[in-house]
Amino acid sequence: MENPNPLIISAIVAMSENNVIGKNNQLPWHLPADLQHFKAITTPHTILMGRKTFISIGKPLPNRINIVMTKDHAFRAEGCILVHSIEEARKWAIDHHLKEIFIIGGSTIYQQWMPYLDRIYLTIVHDQFAGDTYFPALNTHEWQEITRETHPADAVNPYAYSFLELTKK
Template sequence: MTVSIIVAIGENHAIGKNNQLLWHMPNDLKHFKDITSGRTIIMGRKTFDSVGKPLPRRRNIVVTRQDIIIPGCEVVKSIEDGLALCKNEDEVFIGGGAEIYKLAMHLTDRIYLTIIHKSFDADTFFPGIDKSEWKEVKREDFELDEKNPLPYSFITLERQ
């Protein structure tokens, strides 16, 4: 099973503020949907709360220490517990937030990284990527357009 992080970050590694995304980039949302549809996504409870409902056409697993039931989701106590439920899948996605990314980094084989080419005022950040452990295998760069107000890049990294 390949464990893949999927994340969009600002140039300063910003991913959110007040449990909300910092930008509206339709092409990044489409990219996320295209990559994760029909797959399993593991996310933390705060990320689930920010989305507000299970992501459609995906198996949703929520990691939380709380003893709760979330309709339409499977709830687990750890990332490892979530991954154990997915042992027969070819690729599983880690969808945030910051603490989940940090805890999952050592388990991760691939990172689907969107960089929004701007620094943001944020309170939540993606952990650093040790460039000696990762190699860039794909990159697409885009300029701003009428729907996407900032330049951005889609980058795929694989563990070396």
């Protein structure tokens, strides 16, 4: 019998044209439109991040359930749910009747969750950046672009960017 309430697993990520998503545990660009986009998509839902991403943010993101996935059983994150595996995270989400969770990084977490993703909300920053953290390469045979909005650079957003929604084929 098919699950009447399947859990949708989505990733949300901003990356440069050369797949960079971070440098020194920070975004290598400042793009206010992308931060607004991220907030609009993830609020009031559940987000899942790795320990390093949580540390770089410094606190739980407001108006969302924050799950931190870490192998470190001694790690504590006030105001967050802690899980230690994909299986534990999925079980928690299903037990709490969630419809969707958003994977928000970092690189290792995206890599681990890639086989389970149903959807990717992708911001492409139209420039090349130096970085030390990358989003995994997407297999174009596995993903279908559903929507794309392209925006030029402006006085507030110094880089051109595109918002894409991809679903698994």
